[in-house]
Amino acid sequence: MPYVTIKMLEGRTEEQKRALVERVTEAVVETTGASKEKVVVFIEDMQRNHYAVGGKRLSDQ
Amino acid sequence: MPYVTIKMLEGRTEEQKRALVERVTEAVVETTGASKEKVVVFIEDMQRNHYAVGGKRLSDQ
Amino acid sequence: MPYVTIKMLEGRTEEQKRALVERVTEAVVETTGASKEKVVVFIEDMQRNHYAVGGKRLSDQ
Amino acid sequence: MPYVTIKMLEGRTEEQKRALVERVTEAVVETTGASKEKVVVFIEDMQRNHYAVGGKRLSDQ
Amino acid sequence: MPYVTIKMLEGRTEEQKRALVERVTEAVVETTGASKEKVVVFIEDMQRNHYAVGGKRLSDQ
Amino acid sequence: MPYVTIKMLEGRTEEQKRALVERVTEAVVETTGASKEKVVVFIEDMQRNHYAVGGKRLSDQ
Numbered sequence: 001m002p003y004v005t006i007k008m009l010e011g012r013t014e015e016q017k018r019a020l021v022e023r024v025t026e027a028v029v030e031t032t033g034a035s036k037e038k039v040v041v042f043i044e045d046m047q048r049n050h051y052a053v054g055g056k057r058l059s060d061q
Numbered sequence: 062m063p064y065v066t067i068k069m070l071e072g073r074t075e076e077q078k079r080a081l082v083e084r085v086t087e088a089v090v091e092t093t094g095a096s097k098e099k100v101v102v103f104i105e106d107m108q109r110n111h112y113a114v115g116g117k118r119l120s121d122q
Numbered sequence: 123m124p125y126v127t128i129k130m131l132e133g134r135t136e137e138q139k140r141a142l143v144e145r146v147t148e149a150v151v152e153t154t155g156a157s158k159e160k161v162v163v164f165i166e167d168m169q170r171n172h173y174a175v176g177g178k179r180l181s182d183q
Numbered sequence: 184m185p186y187v188t189i190k191m192l193e194g195r196t197e198e199q200k201r202a203l204v205e206r207v208t209e210a211v212v213e214t215t216g217a218s219k220e221k222v223v224v225f226i227e228d229m230q231r232n233h234y235a236v237g238g239k240r241l242s243d244q
Numbered sequence: 245m246p247y248v249t250i251k252m253l254e255g256r257t258e259e260q261k262r263a264l265v266e267r268v269t270e271a272v273v274e275t276t277g278a279s280k281e282k283v284v285v286f287i288e289d290m291q292r293n294h295y296a297v298g299g300k301r302l303s304d305q
Numbered sequence: 306m307p308y309v310t311i312k313m314l315e316g317r318t319e320e321q322k323r324a325l326v327e328r329v330t331e332a333v334v335e336t337t338g339a340s341k342e343k344v345v346v347f348i349e350d351m352q353r354n355h356y357a358v359g360g361k362r363l364s365d366q
Contacts, residue, residue: 003311004329006307007306008307008339017233018243020337021240023332023335024332024336025235025238027331027332030328031324031328033321034313037236041235041236043234046306049104051101053101054097063129064128065146066129067124067125067126068126080153084153085126085149088146089142092141094138095130111200111226113223115219116209118201120197143296147298147299158298162295162297163295164251164290164295171319172348174326174330175344176344177330177344179322181319184251185253188248190246191245191276199275207248210271211250211268213267214263214267215252217252266360266361269360282359283358286351286355
């Protein structure tokens, strides 16, 4: 605890995901006082045909 | 905003998903007064072995 | 099935929520071929201090 | 209703998932009084590079 | 891990929720081999005006 | 995009939540290359009787 879910378009590299998870965890620890080993992060990749803004999917633009 | 997540069994066509996203966005705009370009839709596909009703997965029926 | 979750700022009236749920359900039925009685909709209200865009919560703007 | 979502690391067998869904459904029925045919279970598999504890992904350990 | 989310109509007693959490945790441990102290359960209460089946909210029936 | 959901025990102050949202947004921008105004953060408060580890709710410990 806390539990952080990050939903983003697929395509980020493993290096980006590793850094993302590290930096977000630090941000949570420093601002909430949670202990680092309790912070959990989930990444969820979105496909371009499964994500729409304004009624139009990214894959249709 | 609003953010709409639609979870359904895999197997719909791209044409169905495109229409789904358009029509749901219109429904949200007309009933909530949100501006169209702010409506976000996520689609999540479910596999038949990851979905159960009454204790039985679809893939076991 | 499908399962639709609509997350939006608190403050909509009951009349708006009732219409939202009806219209979204129709949109899902017409585009996916799901039978109406199987469509499930969840509404989730967001508070203005629990929602941020660009690093700033709505309650701080 | 109720709707149960179980998020876990990928790699469980179909036999484990089938038993999981059966047993969790029974546990829900016996403790909440819900009727069995109304209990819905979703399984979500997590990848090891999309799950982190303490700022470190499982795939990096 | 695993992480279990149980979404249900508000109104269950504390005793029911306590038993639900215990029994679901046991079901997960016995079928997946997860160690008990790693199983996390979240309960989410739904209001009757925020839940609809077939386009009609429970509060409108 | 990305969309970040942070689920944590209720009780954090408004000041902590404001800082949390700012810092997490920065962490996402610096590691993924997303533009700041596109990063969305949702906070979800958990109650102690709705959160269990090892089959025991926090409110029962």
